[in-house]
Amino acid sequence: MKVAVIGAGNMGGAIARALAATGQYEITVANPTAAKLEAIKAEYPSVAITSDNVEAVVDADVIILAVKPWLLAGVLSQVMPRLVYRRNIIVSLSGGVPLDAIDKMLLRGDELPAVCRVIPDTALSVGKSMTFISGRRASDGVMAGIEKMFRHMGEVAVIEERLMDAATALSSCGIAYVYKFMQACVQAGVEMGFRPSDALRYVCATVDGAAAMLSAPGASPQLEIDKVTTPGGMTIKGINALEHSGFTSAVINAILTPVRK
Numbered sequence: 001m002k003v004a005v006i007g008a009g010n011m012g013g014a015i016a017r018a019l020a021a022t023g024q025y026e027i028t029v030a031n032p033t034a035a036k037l038e039a040i041k042a043e044y045p046s047v048a049i050t051s052d053n054v055e056a057v058v059d060a061d062v063i064i065l066a067v068k069p070w071l072l073a074g075v076l077s078q079v080m081p082r083l084v085y086r087r088n089i090i091v092s093l094s095g096g097v098p099l100d101a102i103d104k105m106l107l108r109g110d111e112l113p114a115v116c117r118v119i120p121d122t123a124l125s126v127g128k129s130m131t132f133i134s135g136r137r138a139s140d141g142v143m144a145g146i147e148k149m150f151r152h153m154g155e156v157a158v159i160e161e162r163l164m165d166a167a168t169a170l171s172s173c174g175i176a177y178v179y180k181f182m183q184a185c186v187q188a189g190v191e192m193g194f195r196p197s198d199a200l201r202y203v204c205a206t207v208d209g210a211a212a213m214l215s216a217p218g219a220s221p222q223l224e225i226d227k228v229t230t231p232g233g234m235t236i237k238g239i240n241a242l243e244h245s246g247f248t249s250a251v252i253n254a255i256l257t258p259v260r261k
Contacts, residue, residue: 005028007066008031011124034051062146062149063079083113089116099161116135116146123175124153128154131154132163133147178207185203
């Protein structure tokens with residue numbers, strides 16, 4: 001399968017590297033500046049690089065648009081003359097741009113290609129993203145192929161497009177809230193006497209372990225909390241302190257705020 005990745009920034013570069021590492025795809029990456037392209041080429045010599053978006057999409061089966069939302073229309077108008085709609089699968093990573101808007105950009109007479117809207121998070125670069133996919137005019141086989149591609153970079157969920165903003169708030173934005181929690185834990189660790197680097201290592205291991213525990217069948221946050229909150233113990237005192245400070249409400253409000261109209 002031939003894949004064109006337009007944009008070699010954090011997301012585009014991570015996708016190109018992850019797909020190249022599998023050896024299953026023929027990849028071309030386009031970017032306006034050379035440095036990012038040359039870095040990818042140095043790591044994966046099989047990847048073709050170009051500064052020409054049109055050149056990148058020629059003969060491509062899947063075209064991944066890893067560009068900022070305000071650049072999407074310009075890039076699509078640039079490459080549309082070389083697209084073969086019966087063959088192409090358009091994958092947009094442009095946050096906040098719905099499928100209806102993408103269709104308007106792509107409409108050629110009465111023709112439209114298969115389109116997927118994809119929302120990953122920054123853990124894509126370490127193969128740990130939570131990626132959401134919505135498709136339009138995409139067959140089951142096409143959706144399975146796109147899902148397989150992004151499974152090389154972490155977990156994948158195919159959802160209705162109406163939930164895309166919610167998915168963005170929960171995971172793409174949510175990862176930043178996890179970092180804020182971890183940062184606070186590290187600060188507390190330093191105050192108690194740990195070196196910052198040690199505190200960070202301990203916190204990372206704790207969060208990783210918690211996530212692993214919750215991945216087990218039948219697990220839930222409350223069940224796992226109950227296992228470590230003995231009556232009169234240290235943990236319940238800390239949890240009550242969190243609740244007295246409005247922790248749960250603050251987290252819920254942080255996640256809901258970006259999607260409130």
